[in-house]
Every structure is written in structure tokens, then in C-alpha cells.
Amino acid sequence: MRATTIHGPYDIRVEDVPDPRVEQPDDAVVHVLRACVCGSDLWAYRGQSARVPGQRIGHEFVGTVVATGSRVRSVRPGDLVLAPFTWSDGACVFCTERLPTSCTNGGMWGAVGSDGGQGEGVRVPFADGTLVKVPAGAASDERLLRGLLALTDVMGTGHHAAVSAGARPGATVAVVGDGAVGLCAVLAARLLGAEHVIALGRHPDRLRLAREFGAADTITERGEAAVTAVREATGGHGVHAAIEAVGSAEAMRTAVGVTRPGGAIGWVGAPHGSGEGLDVGALFMNNLTLRGGIAPVRSYIPELLPRVLDGTLDPSPVFDSAITLESIADGYRAMDERSALKVLVTPT
Amino acid sequence: MRATTIHGPYDIRVEDVPDPRVEQPDDAVVHVLRACVCGSDLWAYRGQSARVPGQRIGHEFVGTVVATGSRVRSVRPGDLVLAPFTWSDGACVFCTERLPTSCTNGGMWGAVGSDGGQGEGVRVPFADGTLVKVPAGAASDERLLRGLLALTDVMGTGHHAAVSAGARPGATVAVVGDGAVGLCAVLAARLLGAEHVIALGRHPDRLRLAREFGAADTITERGEAAVTAVREATGGHGVHAAIEAVGSAEAMRTAVGVTRPGGAIGWVGAPHGSGEGLDVGALFMNNLTLRGGIAPVRSYIPELLPRVLDGTLDPSPVFDSAITLESIADGYRAMDERSALKVLVTPT
Secondary structure (H helix, E strand, C coil), X not given: CEEEEEEECCEEEEEECCCCCCCCCCCEEEXXXXXXXXXXXXXXXXXXXXXXXXXXXXXXXXXXXXEEXXXXXXXXXXXXXXXXXXXXXXXXXXXXXXCHXXXXXXXXXXXXXXXXXXXXXXXXXXXXXXXXXXXXXXXXXXXXXXXXXXXXXXHHHHHHHHHHHXXXXXXXXXXXXXXXXXXXXXXXXXXXXXXXXXXXXXXXXXXXXXXXXXXXXXXXXXXXXXXXHHHHHCCCCCEEEEEECCCCHHHHHHHHHHEEEEEEEEECCCCCCHHHHCCHHHHHHXXXXXXXXXXXXXXXXXXXXXXXXXXXXXXXXXXXXXXXHHHHHHXXXXXXXXXXXXXXXXXX | CEEEEEEECCEEEEEECCCCCCCCCCXXXXXXXXXXXXXXXXXXXXXXXXXXXXXXXXXXXXXXXXXXXXXXXXXXXXXXXXXXXXXXXXXXXXXXXXXXXXXXXXEECCCCCCCCCCECEEEECCHHHHCEEXXXXXXXXXXXXXXXXXXXXXXXXXXXXXXXXXXXXXXXXXXXXXXXXXXXXXXXXXXXXXXXXXXXXXXXHHHXXXXXXXXXXXXXXXXXXXXXXXXXXXXXXXXXXXXXXCCCHHHHHXXXXXEEEEEEEEECCCCCCHHHHCCHHHXXXXXXXXXXXXXXXXXXXXXXXXXHHCCCCCCHHHCCEEEEXXXXXXXXXXXXXXXXXXXEEECC
């Protein structure tokens, strides 16, 4: 089959790789209908996260089951499924505690030895613990298919950020970062009942989408000016809940700076320097909570999926560009240059 | 009156200072019956926290009200009272949210321009928001008086750590640090129903007290060996709740290392390098929560005081040494050398 590989910084290729097949009794093989490029793929693309030359890449996909191992019970060939960005056995102590990202048998698509999401097919370990069956009719509904694809990562990650930050009825929420995760966090904060959501970013078109998603205010200032602007918008005290959806020192510094004493920072940006933005003195004196991490999106699917299916939650607009698998390198370039927010990839 | 002052590293004196008096309508003046030396006073003593030469010091005291301003309603002369280590107006938005340490009119005993706790008397701003009246009979019960004194800081701080870490029925808890706060955190974790409390420290006598306070295991290893020992004691996964009761990089590193995925670190050690012990990669991958800070002990007094009064909570054994005010420099020395756990000070 054809699949995306990364050979070094800015070197994304589409190559022939072995067809996926059932290797273990718990495996399923999924034919990918839609995949996409993630902001976190850019850390590897830019050389900020190490990769073995030729390693697969991509961790978001929706597709059709084409084969299953002898122990698989929850899905069968022909089913439309989505996969969270990590696989998990669904049975270990951490899966039981709704933390499948810490599954003792878990892993992430694109890890060495596994298939990535940006290809024609994927061998899925622990299919029962990993895959979620969705109504077959969604396959012919492009908007819905995109909404389901968002549940594999960005929507679940944005939700984890909002939950971790303590977004709730009556709360003020600041979302630092206008990437797809930040925008989904706006949706999630509103879904959780947050009263006043403030989106911080640099791109007018993305902030326009943040408003469509329910942000009451948008702020384009950065650094200290951003902190001042958020404080002014919240009676001087800051927000109850801040969301750090970037993973950089500056974003974390802003999140800490805008949070009200006793408030919480929900962080989901893969840390690339964000530790430097953690002013522990400020955390201490203001009793700020830092909560979050790699999002256990599998655990959120049962509550978010019905909302996507009934249309009350629609993250599909985060996909503002669509390409074929063969031109995926263009998609990476567009996201790296920020001319695309999130690129949808259709393998065939 | 006589009061303790600090003139530089290792330079603690007892000097004549102006008598406290009612200066504002919300003030009360308290005659100190018992005070003590705090582990956090040692940061100033060792020169790790800056002080103005001659600045007062001490922030824990129990005493008798001797005068009140015209607006004070909750206490009157003759009342036995305790004061949390910060004063607060009891009326601002943060006091209302049970975070008096962020009071917009708050401050800490010993700050420049205020009295410290280690003296014969204290002018208490915002007496109604700050002081808590306790039964007068406690004044003649030395054990009880010490228990009440512990509520002014170390017991409330240990409780904040345990609450912040999520100590609860069924939880495993590790307490890093065998100072008075760490030991009180053991008491608090048990009070909150924690099933299995592990105390980490270096001093056999303090760890013996930790066992008396309810710790099932004590661990004297440090660094990686301590992490290994805690993991071995918890089936390999680590604890649900870790308490960082020191404020150093090493203690924080241990707390992060022993926490189970999805668990929380309650931190109350005033940060002196603890930021360096925060491995944000580990926090992120394991979804660890960092929660806590300067303890709002005033908010915990209503729930802890009845337990101290009825004897079901007894932190008094943390005081293992008692001296008079005039010899307080010896008390600092003993605590600095760790020959005393916590020094009780009687002004007269």
C-alpha cells in the first residue's frame, strides 16, 4: 500500500510499504477513508522531535474494517470505525481508570514498527480496546466524516484541555492558541457550560472561527500585552480556567499569567519548552492547578460521539484544506507556513 | 514589648520594639501565649529568602485578645484566639472563594511594617476576617494549646497538601518530607481516608512519629532509590497522591517520580528550586496534576478545629522542643541543625 514516511526535517514522502495484515488475534486491519495532518506532526516535520528516517507518520484516521483477528468481538469487516491517536488494550488498570494513554500495552500510530494514520491502511492492535464503531451512513456524509475524524485527536484533546482547566457553568475561560486544538477547546469549553470564553491567537481567520465556535472575545496581543488584555476583560482578576493549547514557553507563560488565583491551567500542547513558561512562584502564591497532558481521547468518545452524530457538536470546520495522500507533502508545507489550519487527507 | 527580629543570615535577636496597639477600626491586639519556629523561617535564617535587617519574623501564634478596634465584632478582650499565618479581610472575592491567601487586603505576619508571631504581642489587621475564637479553657491545656497552634500553619498546610493531592478513601499516598508539614500531611491523609500512606524522610525519630500518625510504610532512601522503593510498595504503579512538603528540586523530582499515571502532586513546600524538579515531560505523558501552593489555612480551620478540640486530631507531638522567647536563637539553631523538629516558643 501507499503510506506517508518522514526521512528528516521537511522531508515527507509517500512510499510503497507492506500491506497491513492481521498479525495477532486482537488485531484488525482498517482501510483508511480520511486522515489528516496534526499540529503535533509539525514538531517532527521541523526536526524538533526525533524520528528514524523512513518512519511512518500520522495518527488520526477514520476508516472501514477489512479484516479482524480471531479474538476481536466489537467490530467486523465492513464496519465504519474511528481510532483515537493511541491504541490501548481496554483492559489494563489504566484503561479501566479511563486513562488509555497510559495503557500498559498501548502505543501511538507512527511509532517505529507500527503503521501511521497517513496511509491507505492501518494494522490496529487491540482492536476491541481501540476502535469505536460508528454508523455506516456517516461514510457518505462528508461533514460528519470530518467531525468524526476530529474526535480521533483534536476535538478530544480540546475537550481534555477544557475538562482539565475546570471549564464549567459560570466560569471564564481563556484559550491560548488558535490551532485546531485551541479552537476545539473553545467548542468544548462552551459545551461544558463556560460563560465567557476568550480566544488568544494571531490569525484573524482562525479567531473568526473561534467566535463561530462560541468565543465571546478574541485577543491578538501576545506576551504581557495578552495577559493585560485578558485581565481587563475579566474585571482584573484573570480567568478561572486557562487552556494551554500550543506547548511552547510563551503560551504557558501567558496561560499562567491570565489565570485567576485558585484557578487551573489545562495543558495539552506537547511540551516543547513549556516547562520554561511555568513560573512556579506564581503557581505557588496563587494556588494555581496545572492539569492535563496527553489526552485520553478514547475515554471521551462515548460522551462526544453522540453530540457529533446529532450535530450539536461540529468541529468539522477546523478542516480548511483537503488534499490526496499523494500530495501530502504540500499539506505539511501549508500547515508549517500556517496557510492551512488543518489539512484533510483522502488516501484514494 | 519584646519580639524576635532577623538581621541577616543566622542572626536572630530578641529586641525591644513598640507595643502593638489598635491603629485601625478593624484591628485587634493579641497577647501571644504560644508561638513557634517554622521550617519556612529557616529559608530566611539561612539567607535563602531576603529580609530587611531588623525585620520581624514568625507567623504562628495563639493568644489572648487584649484590645479591639471599633468595628471588630467576632472577638473581644479576654478571648482565646488563633491566627492563621496570613491575615485576610474575610470579605473580598478571594476570601469568599475560600482562598484567603489571595485576599486583596491580605498579608503575612513578619512582613515589613507588621508584627511577627514570635513576640509578646501582635497587632492583627482585619481581626474579624483573620482570628478564630477557641474555647478559653484550652489556655490551661498544654497539649490542646499546641494542637491549636499547629492549626495556624503546619496542620492546615499539611491538610492543604493532602486535599490538593487528592488523598481520599482507597488512595495510596506518598509524603515526601518528614518535617512538621510532612508529618501533618500524614495525619491529614489518614483523616481524609487514605488507605496506605508512605512517608519518605531521613530521620528515624521523625519517621517513627509518621508511623504514630498513621503511615504504614516509611522509606529512608532518596532520589531514584526512593522512587523505586515507593513503586515496589505500590505494585509497580506508584501512588495516587504524592505530597511535596519540602520545596526543593529533589523533593519535587521524587514526588513526580512516585506518582501513578493520572495521579496528583499536592505541593506546599515554598518553592526553592522545586521548579527544577518538575519534569514536564513526565507530567505530560502521565497526565499528572500539580495542585497546591501557599495554604489557605484559615479556610480549613472550621473543619479541623472541632477534631483538635475533641482529640480525634492531635498534631501536638510535632513540637518536640520548648523554649522561652529570650532563647529563640537557640531554637532556630536547633531546627537548622535538625536536632529539633519544631520548636515551641513561650513569650513570658
